[in-house]
Amino acid sequence: MNQDISLINASSAIRAIYDEYAAMLLGYIFEVVKDKNIAEQYLVSVFNELPEHLNDITQPGVNIYHRLQLLARKLLTDFFETIPACNIVNDNLPDLPIRPNKFLDRMSKEELFIFCSVYYSGKRIGTLATELNKPQDEIKKILQQAFAVIRKAT
Structure with missing residues (x-):
C-alpha cells in the first residue's frame, strides 16, 4: 500500500x-x-x-x-465442509459416501439438490432450470437460500 x-x-x-x-x-x-x-x-x-x-x-x-x-x-469453511456430504457423481471426483452434515441437514431437499448440482457437479443454473422446469430466477433464489442456511448454521 x-x-x-x-x-x-x-x-x-x-x-x-x-x-x-x-x-x-x-x-x-x-x-x-x-x-x-x-x-x-x-x-x-x-x-x-x-x-x-x-x-x-x-x-x-x-x-x-x-x-x-x-x-x-x-x-x-462452512461452505467447504459441505463437500464430502454431497454424494457427487462426476468424472473428476470419486463417488463420496453420504455422511451427516450440519449444514446440508438443514437444507430442504430442493435446496440440497440445487446446491450440490451447481457447486459440486458443475451444472449451470440454466440447465437446472430446464431439468426442473422452473425459471432461472427461482433456481437462483433457492441457491441463495441454501447459502443462507450455511451461514445461519454456524
Whole structure:
C-alpha cells in the first residue's frame, strides 16, 4: 500500500484496506462460491470482522491481502465442509459416501439438490432450470437460500 496503515486511525485504515484489496478479495471469494451476490455477502462479512484483526493486519511486514484471504477462508469453511456430504457423481471426483452434515441437514431437499448440482457437479443454473422446469430466477433464489442456511448454521 502507498500509506503506512499502522499510523492512521482504525476507520481510515479499514477504508484504505477496502479501497486497496476489496476487488481482489471479491474475485477470490467469487471463484469459490460462483455467485456474485453471495460473494459480495461474504466480502461484507470479512470487512465486518476486520476491526477485530486490525492490529495484527496493520503490523509492519504483514501481507495484508494474505491476512484478508485467511479471514475469508475462515468464513468460507462452512461452505467447504459441505463437500464430502454431497454424494457427487462426476468424472473428476470419486463417488463420496453420504455422511451427516450440519449444514446440508438443514437444507430442504430442493435446496440440497440445487446446491450440490451447481457447486459440486458443475451444472449451470440454466440447465437446472430446464431439468426442473422452473425459471432461472427461482433456481437462483433457492441457491441463495441454501447459502443462507450455511451461514445461519454456524
